[in-house]
Amino acid sequence: MIEVIHLSKHYGAKRAVDDISFTVDQGQILGFLGPNGAGKSTTMNIITGYISSTSGTVKIDGVDILEEPIKAKKKIGYLPEQPPLYMDMTVQGYLRFMYELKKVTLPRDKHIDEICQTVKISDVQHRLIKNLSKGYKQRVGLAQALLGNPPVLILDEPTVGLDPQQIIEIRNLIQDLGQKHTVILSSHILPEVQAVCDRVIVISKGKLVADDTPEHLTQSLSHHNLVARVEGEQQQVLQTIRTVPGVKNVEVIKTLEGETADYQIEPQENADIRRELNFALAAKRLALLSLKNEELSLEDVFLELIQNDEAEQTKDADAEQAQGDAGETESPDGQEQPASLNEGETGSAAQEEALPQDENEHLPAGDTPHEEDGPEANPDETDAKKEED
Amino acid sequence: MAAIIKRELGSYFTSPIGYIYLAVFYIFAGIFFYANNLSANIADIEYTFQSLFTIVLFVIPLLTMKLLSDEKRQKTDQALLTSPISLGSIVLGKYFAALIMFALGVLITVVYAFVLSMYATVDWMVVLANLLGLLFMGGALISIGLFISSLTESQIVSAIASFALVLLLYLMDTFLSIIPFDWLKNLLSAISFYSHYTNFTYGIVNLVDIVFFVSMAAIFLFLTIRVIDKRRWS
Numbered sequence A: 001m002i003e004v005i006h007l008s009k010h011y012g013a014k015r016a017v018d019d020i021s022f023t024v025d026q027g028q029i030l031g032f033l034g035p036n037g038a039g040k041s042t043t044m045n046i047i048t049g050y051i052s053s054t055s056g057t058v059k060i061d062g063v064d065i066l067e068e069p070i071k072a073k074k075k076i077g078y079l080p081e082q083p084p085l086y087m088d089m090t091v092q093g094y095l096r097f098m099y100e101l102k103k104v105t106l107p108r109d110k111h112i113d114e115i116c117q118t119v120k121i122s123d124v125q126h127r128l129i130k131n132l133s134k135g136y137k138q139r140v141g142l143a144q145a146l147l148g149n150p151p152v153l154i155l156d157e158p159t160v161g162l163d164p165q166q167i168i169e170i171r172n173l174i175q176d177l178g179q180k181h182t183v184i185l186s187s188h189i190l191p192e193v194q195a196v197c198d199r200v201i202v203i204s205k206g207k208l209v210a211d212d213t214p215e216h217l218t219q220s221l222s223h224h225n226l227v228a229r230v231e232g233e234q235q236q237v238l239q240t241i242r243t244v245p246g247v248k249n250v251e252v253i254k255t256l257e258g259e260t261a262d263y264q265i266e267p268q269e270n271a272d273i274r275r276e277l278n279f280a281l282a283a284k285r286l287a288l289l290s291l292k293n294e295e296l297s298l299e300d301v302f303l304e305l306i307q308n309d310e311a312e313q314t315k316d317a318d319a320e321q322a323q324g325d326a327g328e329t330e331s332p333d334g335q336e337q338p339a340s341l342n343e344g345e346t347g348s349a350a351q352e353e354a355l356p357q358d359e360n361e362h363l364p365a366g367d368t369p370h371e372e373d374g375p376e377a378n379p380d381e382t383d384a385k386k387e388e389d
Numbered sequence B: 001m002a003a004i005i006k007r008e009l010g011s012y013f014t015s016p017i018g019y020i021y022l023a024v025f026y027i028f029a030g031i032f033f034y035a036n037n038l039s040a041n042i043a044d045i046e047y048t049f050q051s052l053f054t055i056v057l058f059v060i061p062l063l064t065m066k067l068l069s070d071e072k073r074q075k076t077d078q079a080l081l082t083s084p085i086s087l088g089s090i091v092l093g094k095y096f097a098a099l100i101m102f103a104l105g106v107l108i109t110v111v112y113a114f115v116l117s118m119y120a121t122v123d124w125m126v127v128l129a130n131l132l133g134l135l136f137m138g139g140a141l142i143s144i145g146l147f148i149s150s151l152t153e154s155q156i157v158s159a160i161a162s163f164a165l166v167l168l169l170y171l172m173d174t175f176l177s178i179i180p181f182d183w184l185k186n187l188l189s190a191i192s193f194y195s196h197y198t199n200f201t202y203g204i205v206n207l208v209d210i211v212f213f214v215s216m217a218a219i220f221l222f223l224t225i226r227v228i229d230k231r232r233w234s
Helices: A040-047 A069-073 A091-101 A108-118 A134-146 A164-180 A190-196 A214-221 A234-243 A274-283 A298-315 A319-329 A339-358 A365-388 B002-014 B016-038 B046-064 B069-074 B077-081 B087-106 B108-117 B124-151 B155-178 B182-190 B193-201 B207-233
Strands: A002-011 A014-024 A029-033 A055-060 A076-079 A152-156 A182-186 A199-204 A207-212 A225-231 A247-255 A260-267 A287-294
Touching: A002 A040, A014 A040, A014 A055, A014 A199, A014 A207, A029 A040, A029 A164, A029 A190, A040 A055, A040 A152, A040 A182, A055 A069, A076 A134, A091 A108, A091 A134, A091 B002, A091 B077, A108 A134, A134 A152, A134 A164, A164 A182, A164 A190, A199 A214, A199 A298, A207 A214, A207 A298, A225 A274, A234 A247, A234 A260, A234 A274, A274 A287, B002 B016, B002 B087, B016 B046, B016 B087, B016 B108, B046 B087, B046 B108, B046 B124, B046 B155, B046 B193, B069 B077, B069 B155, B077 B087, B077 B207, B087 B108, B087 B124, B087 B207, B108 B124, B124 B155, B124 B193, B124 B207, B155 B182, B155 B193, B193 B207
Parallel strands: A029 A182, A029 A199, A076 A152, A152 A182
Antiparallel strands: A002 A014, A002 A055, A199 A207, A225 A260, A225 A287, A247 A260
């Protein structure tokens, strides 16, 4: 239904989209993930024909967006990041205008009424758009995308600005729409993608870093780490856990009130250590209060994918320097971070120095600022995530 | 295209711009009509039209300043450019909406002619030639204003730039006498809006003047389309 073939978009030296290819089949809901500035919106803007690609093509239902733009655009409903609303119009006036602009042939008033009911904006139809709340504006934008029942829907962050109740409604709506339409949606709310999408594409710095089902993505990267909440003196607990056969590594991730703390336990591959752990702790009269699998959320997966990608890019840049810098660049709370984080950090530090010489073709110069703040910002995020848990 | 014309006309009247334009135009046209015809006891309406030249120059930026700049700022151009409609019809839709709005102002002169006809014989052909002249010149100016509004995201910048250009066009004929180079003088007098327009006010509908204004409009409409298209490619 949607074919994206070797799509690239360059802004001067910066590659906003770098050789992305994928296809979306009819009736599929595809999730687009990526940090800000990864090229999600740019890709969507190219697919919908708002901007042109530097190279590569997009075909909607076999129609090339560059060669037959009008025919291709007829098949697309697009909700951009910022809904394209005329503030001085009423909701009804706006939808009628878009109806005419899109040359929809369905009976006008009935069709518009149906859409208004679907996205639940019937009660504000006669109000000026500028007086609506952000959630309503978003829904008017969605209504506009649905006009004419286009087979392809491109939704750029459709749930931004909605309250939790509305988010659930819109998600359900998108799932319903997915039965009749082919949907691409981008989101920064990752559980949303997990809940709604059949397939996820992860983009980082304009490159496609993963393309899989949400379940697969989580599974393939899952470490099956355990998180145990144990009451008892910390050093003793740590020592006890280390003696359990099959334990590769253990560390404190959170200290709670009293002597209770959460410990993250990394078992050796495929080892089931739960029973032995329980017995070992019980023998020392240390109470195991809870034990759970640490499942990676898509957020972790996502961070990891991006960092793996960065690390790969910079690994062969010059391994010697990376080794030299490793000690210095480790952040104070380095021990709490997954291994890949450290790798990304040292990699980028090394790459900074390497850049002027021979890395220019590998990574465009425009990317360096991102390279710097990316890995530094990420540990904080992972920490924050752990705090929530 | 019809959808865009309709929307733009609606938007002139849901914002104060449309009313301000009409008010300004009617007030000044009324003053000139009173001074040149009613108070001076002259049935010849061409003086009123000659004075209108200045007014037209200065009200047109009001009509064109937000046509494309606001679309870009509010990102509503995303809706337009991703709709199954060509770039040409988007730009032409905007152009004709402004032209229709302009004509609504200009048509007041027909009322003046009727008023005059109650007291004297009016040369209707001269009135018609004047109306044509205003519309052709307005068409060219609107096209220039539209082009300027495609260059910026800010209505204010668009308006000021248009006013500056209009001021240049207005003063160009006065500058001519002090230009020492003949070729430049000839060139500038050839593109003088005033001299092309005054022919119409005498009742002379000259093909040269029509071609001049129409080609001005066409050139700037073309440039506007190119500007928007280029933005998509860069």
